Amino acid sequence: xxxxxxxxxxxxxxxxxxxxxxxxxxxxxxxxxxxxxxxxxxxxxxxxxxxxxxxxxxxxxxxxxxxxxxxxxxxxxxxxxxxxxxxxxxxxxxxxxxxxxxxxxxxxxxxxxxxxxxxxxxxxxxxxxxxxxxxxxxxxxxxxxxxxxxxxxxxxxxxxxxxxxxxxxxxxxxxxxxxxxxxxxxxxxxxxxxxxxxxxxxxxxxxxxxxxxxxxxxxxxxxxxxxxxxxxxxxxxxxxxxxxxxxxxxxxxxxxxxx
Amino acid sequence: xxxxxxxxxxxxxxxxxxxxxxxxxxxxxxxxxxxxxxxxxxxxxxxxxxxxxxxxxxxxxxxxxxxxxxxxxxxxxxxxxxxxxxxxxxxxxxxxxxxxxxxxxxxxxxxxxxxxxxxxxxxxxxxxxxxxxxxxxxxxxxxxxxxxxxxxxxxxxxxxxxxxxxxxxxxxxxxxxxxxxxxxxxxxxxxxxxxxxxxxxxxxxxxxxxxxxxxxxxxxxxxxxxxxxxxxxxxxxxxxxxxxxxxxxxxxxxxxxxxxxxxxxxxxxxxxxxxxxxxxxxxxxxxxxxxxxxxxxxxxxxxxxxxxxxxxxxxxxxxxxxxxxxxxxxxxxxxxxxxxxxxxxxxxxxxxxxxxxxxxxxxxxxxxxxxxxxxxxxxxxxxxxxxxxxxxxx
Numbered sequence: 001x002x003x004x005x006x007x008x009x010x011x012x013x014x015x016x017x018x019x020x021x022x023x024x025x026x027x028x029x030x031x032x033x034x035x036x037x038x039x040x041x042x043x044x045x046x047x048x049x050x051x052x053x054x055x056x057x058x059x060x061x062x063x064x065x066x067x068x069x070x071x072x073x074x075x076x077x078x079x080x081x082x083x084x085x086x087x088x089x090x091x092x093x094x095x096x097x098x099x100x101x102x103x104x105x106x107x108x109x110x111x112x113x114x115x116x117x118x119x120x121x122x123x124x125x126x127x128x129x130x131x132x133x134x135x136x137x138x139x140x141x142x143x144x145x146x147x148x149x150x151x152x153x154x155x156x157x158x159x160x161x162x163x164x165x166x167x168x169x170x171x172x173x174x175x176x177x178x179x180x181x182x183x184x185x186x187x188x189x190x191x192x193x194x195x196x197x198x199x200x201x202x203x204x205x206x207x208x209x210x211x212x213x214x215x216x217x218x219x220x221x222x223x224x225x226x227x228x229x230x231x232x233x234x235x236x237x238x239x240x241x242x243x244x245x246x247x248x249x250x251x252x253x254x255x256x257x258x259x
Numbered sequence: 260x261x262x263x264x265x266x267x268x269x270x271x272x273x274x275x276x277x278x279x280x281x282x283x284x285x286x287x288x289x290x291x292x293x294x295x296x297x298x299x300x301x302x303x304x305x306x307x308x309x310x311x312x313x314x315x316x317x318x319x320x321x322x323x324x325x326x327x328x329x330x331x332x333x334x335x336x337x338x339x340x341x342x343x344x345x346x347x348x349x350x351x352x353x354x355x356x357x358x359x360x361x362x363x364x365x366x367x368x369x370x371x372x373x374x375x376x377x378x379x380x381x382x383x384x385x386x387x388x389x390x391x392x393x394x395x396x397x398x399x400x401x402x403x404x405x406x407x408x409x410x411x412x413x414x415x416x417x418x419x420x421x422x423x424x425x426x427x428x429x430x431x432x433x434x435x436x437x438x439x440x441x442x443x444x445x446x447x448x449x450x451x452x453x454x455x456x457x458x459x460x461x462x463x464x465x466x467x468x469x470x471x472x473x474x475x476x477x478x479x480x481x482x483x484x485x486x487x488x489x490x491x492x493x494x495x496x497x498x499x500x501x502x503x504x505x506x507x508x509x510x511x512x513x514x515x516x517x518x519x520x521x522x523x524x525x526x527x528x529x530x531x532x533x534x535x536x537x538x539x540x541x542x543x544x545x546x547x548x549x550x551x552x553x554x555x556x557x558x559x560x561x562x563x564x565x566x567x568x569x570x571x572x573x574x575x576x577x578x579x580x581x582x583x584x585x586x587x588x589x590x591x592x593x594x595x596x597x598x599x600x601x602x603x604x605x606x607x608x609x610x611x612x613x614x615x616x617x618x619x620x621x622x623x624x625x626x627x628x629x630x631x632x633x634x635x636x637x638x639x640x641x642x643x644x645x646x647x648x649x650x651x652x653x
Contacts, residue, residue, distance in 0.1 A: 004329075007358055007359055007360065007361045008359060010358040011355045011356070011357075011358035011359040012355075014351055014354050014355040014358055015344070015347070015351075015355045018346075018347045018348065018351035018352075018355070019344060019346040019347055020346055021346065086344060087344075090341075090342065090343060090344045090345065091339050091341060091342030091343075092342055092343060092344050093342075094304070094309055094338055094339060094342050095338070095342050095343070095356065095399065096359070097308070097309055098307040098308070098309060098330070098331075098334075098336050098338070099330070099331045099356055099359040099360055100359055101308045101324055101325035101326075101327070101330055102325070258304070258309060258310040258311060259304075259309040259310070
């Protein structure tokens with residue numbers, strides 16, 4: 001006799017691999033991130049001579065190869081939202097919870113499976129982006145053995161994973177795919193970036209999950225006006241706290257509300 | 260065995276289920292009847308722990324659902340046939356549910372066979388018809404070979420062959436000693452399938468009795484009597500004579516009389532004595548459907564009103580005065596106004612011993628009034644609704 005969590009993990013694995021949206025969203029996240037990163041790396045190489053001296057000194061070849069992540073993360077958000085919110089929009093949640101009355105077990109097993117899958121895809125994406133991007137950068141490239149580079153590439157994979165888990169937590173709270181996407185997509189694509197660029201709001205925006213988490217993907221930091229009060233892992237921890245908060249919020253909603 | 264004690268569920272000011280207590284026993288099919296919105300689905304959701312009762316509790320075999328060890332092996336439920344991810348194939352949908360409960364994968368193909376979906380097992384359920392969806396839902400309920408089965412409106416969307424199949428399946432499951440609890444809003448269907456009935460209206464228990472008792476208590480016979488339309492005074496004379504002889508008389512929409520408590524030959528004798536000619540004198544049996552409608556009519560949430568077609572009618576045409584088409588007339592051309600209550604209580608009926616409230620507008624002393632006056636009971640029904648609404652608000 002297997003334990004309940006093992007059963008739920010198995011069941012969630014069957015669920016996640018039996019719908020097309022999984023392949024679509026994760027595949028899109030990989031392709032968009034890698035392709036856009038490679039394109040921007042190639043463009044950077046051709047324009048490198050036109051950069052200012054300051055820009056040349058602070059040039060971060062690793063982070064440049066991750067340039068596609070800003071767009072690719074949106075597909076990860078869609079994946080995270082659909083994994084959770086599709087249970088609600090289809091009504092499947094009632095069947096699932098009738099089978100697993102232990103709601104915490106159900107939720108965290110589901111998120112574990114989805115997060116592991118997201119982690120695998122994100123890591124592949126991050127390493128592919130790095131190596132392809134460096135190849136495009138030619139003589140300006142960084143090596144994986146340079147100090148901080150491996151951390152940044154692994155961090156890139158973790159970043160994309162956490163973005164999708166954050167989306168899962170938010171979707172558990174909001175229960176609707178449209179509502180969740182309607183809030184998360186503009187936030188990460190526009191609002192966070194705009195607030196992060198405006199000097200007045202920058203101090204607040206740097207604590208947003210994406211901006212704090214992105215720190216771990218940078219190799220060359222702390223130069224010029226790019227000063228932030230936290231280092232790579234400090235920023236990563238801030239992002240983890242956001243994710244934990246979203247998951248706890250989601251669990252609180254699932255536990256209290258009628259399905 | 261399912262046991263509900265004082266089960267109550269409120270959504271804000273709306274009370275969906277109010278102080279419901281009942282038992283569902285193993286070995287019989289128990290029908291769960293009520294109009295749309297009467298709280299059947301809410302009750303079923305509370306049984307499987309999806310909704311938390313505001314007060315009271317419901318247990319299965321003595322335990323709340325959430326505390327049942329490996330619940331899917333003990334309780335199978337079809338709550339909503341549409342509650343599947345349309346992009347997933349029938350087999351993988353069932354496989355994911357089987358894995359949740361630690362049920363071996365070969366059981367999936369067994370239940371697919373039982374419900375007759377083997378041929379479309381690999382198809383995505385998006386393309387399923389309503390009937391196929393119901394079969395898939397029934398397959399999911401049967402997966403764990405459970406002792407307790409809940410089916411919410413299982414025959415919705417099924418063809419006659421499918422309905423017959425579900426009916427036999429329910430009976431067979433009960434005959435195997437399982438507890439089978441089936442909701443429906445169709446009395447006629449339940450009369451054929453169920454052994455025991457639990458009837459609710461507006462979230463409250465209206466009846467909890469065997470189908471036989473329900474039939475005995477609710478399907479009294481009556482006689483239909485028509486006097487010549489040309490002699491309205493004959494009708495009144497006969498009514499008076501029948502009431503004097505101890506009968507109860509109600510007027511039918513088309514002007515005929517519905518008589519209970521007086522045998523047919525005696526009606527004929529009375530008519531003869533009163534010197535009234537009869538155009539019709541026929542025996543009738545009130546259907547179970549009618550008895551059910553009568554029982555629940557005060558508890559119907561969604562009632563259609565007459566379509567006035569305001570603004571669509573230019574000028575009253577030549578047919579405007581014909582019964583049933585005139586503006587001011589009730590839609591079915593009722594001769595006597597009883598708009599709220601198409602099925603007034605038959606005064607000759609046995610009172611329902613299980614009815615907990617005045618849902619059956621039984622007022623035998625007032626009801627057999629002369630046909631000119633509307634029965635008193637229907638007027639009480641809307642007042643009753645208002646009263647209950649104000650209770651809900653508390």
